[in-house]
Structure formats: C-alpha cells, structure tokens
Amino acid sequence: MNMKCKLIKSYSKTCLSIRITRKIITLVSVAMLALMSGTAVAESKTLCVFDPIGSNGPLYVQMKDYATAALAWGVEFSMKPYTDERIASEDFKSGLCDAVSVTGIRGRQFNPFVGSIDSVGALPNYDLLRSTVKTLSSVKAARLMKAGDYEVAGIFPGGAVYLFVNDRSINNVASMSGKRIAILDYDAAQIEIVKSVGASSVGSSIANMYSKFNNGSVDIAYGPGIMYEAMELYKGMEPNGGIIRFALAQLTIQVLIRSAEFPEGYGQQSRDYVFSRFDHGTKILMNAEKKIPAKWWYDINDTDIANYIEMFRMTRIRLRDAGIYDGKMMTVLRKIRCRNNPENSECTAVNKE
Numbered sequence: 001m002n003m004k005c006k007l008i009k010s011y012s013k014t015c016l017s018i019r020i021t022r023k024i025i026t027l028v029s030v031a032m033l034a035l036m037s038g039t040a041v042a043e044s045k046t047l048c049v050f051d052p053i054g055s056n057g058p059l060y061v062q063m064k065d066y067a068t069a070a071l072a073w074g075v076e077f078s079m080k081p082y083t084d085e086r087i088a089s090e091d092f093k094s095g096l097c098d099a100v101s102v103t104g105i106r107g108r109q110f111n112p113f114v115g116s117i118d119s120v121g122a123l124p125n126y127d128l129l130r131s132t133v134k135t136l137s138s139v140k141a142a143r144l145m146k147a148g149d150y151e152v153a154g155i156f157p158g159g160a161v162y163l164f165v166n167d168r169s170i171n172n173v174a175s176m177s178g179k180r181i182a183i184l185d186y187d188a189a190q191i192e193i194v195k196s197v198g199a200s201s202v203g204s205s206i207a208n209m210y211s212k213f214n215n216g217s218v219d220i221a222y223g224p225g226i227m228y229e230a231m232e233l234y235k236g237m238e239p240n241g242g243i244i245r246f247a248l249a250q251l252t253i254q255v256l257i258r259s260a261e262f263p264e265g266y267g268q269q270s271r272d273y274v275f276s277r278f279d280h281g282t283k284i285l286m287n288a289e290k291k292i293p294a295k296w297w298y299d300i301n302d303t304d305i306a307n308y309i310e311m312f313r314m315t316r317i318r319l320r321d322a323g324i325y326d327g328k329m330m331t332v333l334r335k336i337r338c339r340n341n342p343e344n345s346e347c348t349a350v351n352k353e
Contacts (some may be wrong), residue, residue: 121312154274159224
C-alpha cells in the first residue's frame with residue numbers, strides 16, 4: 001500500500017471517529033434536554049373518559065388530543081372510554097382512574113363551585129361561557145379550581161342545551177304541565193325544575209335518556225345539538241315535534257384530577273391548554289347545530305322567553321339557598337351576564353343571586 005492510500009485510510013478512520021463522537025454528544029445532549037424538560041420521565045396515569053357514543057365519539061376524540069398534549073407536562077395517559085357517566089365518576093372516586101372527564105353536572109360533587117357553571121339559565125350563549133371559562137382558567141383563579149383532594153384541570157364547552165319535544169304545542173311553561181320529561185335523577189336541580197313546571201319526571205341517565213325519547217317513553221328530552229345526529233333524535237320528534245330555539249344552559253365537560261398525584265404545575269398547564277381549544281370546540285358544536293334540518297327548529301315568543309328567564313333565576317336562587325348551587329359561582333355568573341347586558345332586570349333586582 002502506497003503512502004497516499006495510507007493517508008486516505010487514516011483520514012477516513014479519523015473522520016469516522018469524529019462523526020461517531022459528534023453523534024454521541026448529540027444524543028447525550030438531547031437526552032439531557034429531555035430530562036430537564038421532564039418528558040423522559042413521564043408519569044403513567046389512567047384517564048377515564050365519558051362519551052355516550054364511546055371511543056368513536058367526539059368527547060373521546062377531544063380527550064385523545066388532550067392526552068397527547070399532556071406528554072409535555074410530564075404525564076402519559078392510558079385512556080378508558082365510558083358510556084355510563086356514573087360509573088366513570090365512581091371509578092375516579094375509588095381511585096381506579098387518576099383523571100376523569102365528565103359533565104359539570106356530574107363533576108359538581110368534586111368541586112361545587114366549578115360544577116355550578118352548568119346551572120339552569122345561567123349562561124345563555126357561548127360568548128358568556130367563554131368569558132367565564134377564561135376567568136376561571138387564569139392563574140388568579142387557580143385556588144378556586146381546587147376542592148379538597150380534587151382539582152379541575154380544564155373546562156371544555158359541551159354545548160348549548162335545548163329541549164327536544166315530540167309535539168310543537170309544547171311551547172311555554174304552562175304547556176309542560178303533565179308532560180313526561182327525562183331527567184338526570186341524581187341532579188336535584190333538574191328535579192326541582194320539573195316540579196316547578198308541573199311536569200312528570202322520568203329518571204334517566206345520559207346513556208338511556210335519548211332512547212326513552214325515541215321510543216315514546218317520554219315527551220321531552222334535552223341536550224346539546226350535537227346529540228341530534230349521534231342519537232338519531234329525529235325518530236322521537238317525528239312527525240310533529242321539534243327543537244325549541246332557546247338555550248336552557250351551557251353544558252361543560254370538565255377534566256378532574258387529584259392534584260397531589262400529578263406533577264407540580266400540571267393543573268395550570270392543563271387549564272391553559274384546554275382554554276386554548278375553546279374556540280375550536282365551540283365551532284364543532286355550532287356546526288353540529290347548523291347541520292340540524294331547519295324544519296325541526298321553532299321559536300317561542302318574547303313573553304314566554306321572559307317567563308323562562310325569570311323562572312330560571314328564581315330556581316337558581318332556591319337551589320343556591322338549598323346548597324345545591326354554589327353561591328359564589330352564582331354571583332360570578334350574574335356579574336358576567338350584567339356586564340354583557342346591564343339592562344337585564346336581574347341586574348337591578350332586589351333578590352339577587
């Protein structure tokens with residue numbers, strides 16, 4: 001072998017050695033950065049997700065995105081779908097779930113303050129819900145997100161709640177007298193409302209409420225517009241029914257954790273992320289409402305709307321006084337409504353929330 005070849009061979013070995021060394025340094029640097037950010041030591045947790053449709057439903061898909069985002073906050077979730085919300089919350093309570101996503105109505109048992117957002121008539125539109133969630137997702141409100149061992153780690157919009165009826169003659173409070181209404185029988189608020197209008201309550205769960213409506217076991221059901229297609233609610237409305245174009249409440253989907261079992265700062269990182277998805281979530285919900293054929297929607301007159309609003313206000317006050325709705329949240333929601341529309345009669349009423 002001549003001198004030139006020896007030099008080339010030696011040079012090649014040197015270059016190879018340098019390349020290997022650089023690669024090792026790069027890998028070590030990446031590993032150190034990962035360790036410093038916490039992503040390399042992600043804690044394994046179980047996230048239980050309520051979705052009445054199951055693992056193919058929109059709530060479950062939404063929480064899959066959430067689980068992916070949680071990797072950056074030091075948590076790796078394995079997900080479990082539940083079509084029965086009661087079982088999901090019980091499994092969370094017993095420790096079988098480290099985190100759970102359920103409606104605010106069901107979540108009220110873990111945090112009465114945040115769980116009272118879903119109170120009847122409290123937030124008539126998505127803009128007011130957005131203002132509320134933005135306020136509650138801020139660092140200043142962090143202490144209110146905790147109640148005992150539990151922490152609300154995010155509030156997703158769940159949809160404006162509408163009445164689905166099998167007869168359009170049901171168009172005011174008086175016409176509900178004697179009608180059968182499917183309600184969530186664990187929610188004292190709903191029992192109170194049905195009683196106040198003289199209707200007959202039929203205890204249900206979210207899992208079976210809509211099948212009762214479709215097979216004629218009840219005259220009235222309620223829920224967000226996204227349920228129309230998913231639960232085939234046109235079956236229960238045919239031929240003379242419809243949807244009253246008046247939002248009874250704003251449903252929320254709340255993520256709950258045991259804060260002591262999660263990395264420091266996880267709750268706030270989670271709330272920041274969830275609020276960043278608020279507009280995306282409401283867009284999906286509003287698109288679902290727009291997809292409902294126009295023939296099903298019908299309006300009620302201004303007098304009946306005013307009667308509903310006053311009935312809901314007095315119901316909230318009674319439920320606040322009974323300890324079912326959180327008084328502090330009722331005040332927060334009233335201030336948000338009055339800031340948006342100071343001419344509302346409730347803003348000058350003597351008996352305020």
